[in-house]
Amino acid sequence: MQIETITTHPYNDQNPGTSGLRKKVKVFQQPGYLENFVQSIFDSLHDFSGKTLVLGGDGRYFNRPAIQIIIKMAAANGFGKIIIGQGGLLSTPAASHIIRKYNAFGGLILSASHNPGGPDEDFGIKYNIGNGGPAPEKDTTAFYLRSLNIDSYKMAHIEDIDLDSIGTIQIDDLSIAIIDPVTDYAELMQSIFDFNLLKQSIGSGYITLLFDAMHAITGPYAKRILVDMLGATSDSVINAEPLEDFGGHHPDPNLAHAKELAERMFGPAAPVFGAASDGDGDRNMITGSNIFVTPSDSLAIMAANAHLIPAYAQELRGVARSMPTSQAVDRVAACYNIPCYETPTGWKFFGNLLDAGKITLCGEESFGTGSDHVREKDGLWAVLFWLNLIARKRQSVADIVHEHWQKFGRDIYCRHDYEAVEMDIANGIVEHLRSQLPALPGQTFGEYTVKYADEFSYEDPIDGSISSNQGIRIGFENGSRIIFRLSGTGTVGATLRIYLERFEADASKHDQDAQSALAELINLAEQFCEIKKRTGRIEPDVVT
Ligand code: VG1
Ligand code: CO
Numbered sequence: 001m002q003i004e005t006i007t008t009h010p011y012n013d014q015n016p017g018t019s020g021l022r023k024k025v026k027v028f029q030q031p032g033y034l035e036n037f038v039q040s041i042f043d044s045l046h047d048f049s050g051k052t053l054v055l056g057g058d059g060r061y062f063n064r065p066a067i068q069i070i071i072k073m074a075a076a077n078g079f080g081k082i083i084i085g086q087g088g089l090l091s092t093p094a095a096s097h098i099i100r101k102y103n104a105f106g107g108l109i110l111s112a113s114h115n116p117g118g119p120d121e122d123f124g125i126k127y128n129i130g131n132g133g134p135a136p137e138k139d140t141t142a143f144y145l146r147s148l149n150i151d152s153y154k155m156a157h158i159e160d161i162d163l164d165s166i167g168t169i170q171i172d173d174l175s176i177a178i179i180d181p182v183t184d185y186a187e188l189m190q191s192i193f194d195f196n197l198l199k200q201s202i203g204s205g206y207i208t209l210l211f212d213a214m215h216a217i218t219g220p221y222a223k224r225i226l227v228d229m230l231g232a233t234s235d236s237v238i239n240a241e242p243l244e245d246f247g248g249h250h251p252d253p254n255l256a257h258a259k260e261l262a263e264r265m266f267g268p269a270a271p272v273f274g275a276a277s278d279g280d281g282d283r284n285m286i287t288g289s290n291i292f293v294t295p296s297d298s299l300a301i302m303a304a305n306a307h308l309i310p311a312y313a314q315e316l317r318g319v320a321r322s323m324p325t326s327q328a329v330d331r332v333a334a335c336y337n338i339p340c341y342e343t344p345t346g347w348k349f350f351g352n353l354l355d356a357g358k359i360t361l362c363g364e365e366s367f368g369t370g371s372d373h374v375r376e377k378d379g380l381w382a383v384l385f386w387l388n389l390i391a392r393k394r395q396s397v398a399d400i401v402h403e404h405w406q407k408f409g410r411d412i413y414c415r416h417d418y419e420a421v422e423m424d425i426a427n428g429i430v431e432h433l434r435s436q437l438p439a440l441p442g443q444t445f446g447e448y449t450v451k452y453a454d455e456f457s458y459e460d461p462i463d464g465s466i467s468s469n470q471g472i473r474i475g476f477e478n479g480s481r482i483i484f485r486l487s488g489t490g491t492v493g494a495t496l497r498i499y500l501e502r503f504e505a506d507a508s509k510h511d512q513d514a515q516s517a518l519a520e521l522i523n524l525a526e527q528f529c530e531i532k533k534r535t536g537r538i539e540p541d542v543v544t
Pocket of ligand 1: 018113486497
């Protein structure tokens, strides 16, 4: 195999964010841009000669050309085997599983997740380590530092690979396996959930369901598992064909973007269960007939009922949530007397806790839930978890949620996102918030007295690493919280996220609409951060 070393010039903006490097496709198409970043990753890793790399993406625009480039680079850098999903497709949780199952050295996942796709939209790439999870911060920092002074990358002279034919291709010492992207993952799901019970419940018509794949990666997975294996009708999966531009929509599973699903779930004759997943298949939105389940509640409900799921019946070791996720799961952990960890935003912070066996379930408010079965959040897993619960409990989604609130109280919750805010204004808001923190504790605003006001910093309990500046928190004596964070996944300007939460113990008040129940906190948040005043906007772009 002939290997060429190609001279390059560094780019100064290849610092991975919350989940890999995300930029506009046009940025990735600059000469050497993708190559620099991939070579920076390989240069920062050690001892992978002859080992296996897993490779796949969510099928968005630029997925295929990027895969052809990465194959040539992985070959030139000495990998012995590359496992690729047919068509260049692998959902993020499936990639995580395949890395683990085949003892790969690591994997490259090509996705910008819920961000839109197409020639003028977003592309992304992230590296996952041998445990199947996102590279920890020490690695992503190393990739970035290397990218700042890289001067060459390596490419092997091989033909483009046929990504659509399953089978193994041998080129000198390199073997390239094109595998079915769904089979291994479907087997894993079968080992976790009660598929016989699910088949009965769906086959008998007790559970009717609707799954919106949003023209993204979960289409083939949902069809195989929900339709072929569990017997759901074929029209139960909508927007099932992965498209390079996701049909021109944001593959973001929330009520605003999964419109058709939302209309049907809140319309007459709604199915029992409805769900959607995102671009790369790691997020989930859970709904039932006329009810939306917040991701924070979903995590808490899963933890409270995990004993009903075959894989978790024996033991729930502990749980974890990202800092801005509501405290609903904390109440379950306290009741069950198991540990509950609070981590910064981003799945990479759960990896050590999962590897060390400290936690079984974890989740984020951003439509992400998962368990120790892989090292990523997992959209279809969450769907199957809920279906299994409905089948076991013989209750509707609404009944499951209300019963949970009755037992544990309700953490009324919402998130407001202000997108594409000018960088200077966003930085000004953060500075302004920071400057108020020392004086806030003890101050009273209406029914809210500030208990603490700080910037979240996390010390990893396993490796002792410290991650600071992970969001500004203002906590009140009554347990309510307002949190401010700048997003680490956007590609235009800055996105300010405001997370609001208030606990309600009184069951007679559980049916309130979150926006009205949180109105006073929403006003307070504006008083603290002045986003409307400073940008002239009148409302958030997205409310979830
Ligand atoms: C967002 C979410 C975060 C999630 C991340 C990746 O990050 O808030 O909880 O882990 O996206 O999810 P940020 O920095 O924009 O708030 V995915 O499905 O985009 O891989
Ligand atoms: Co995602």
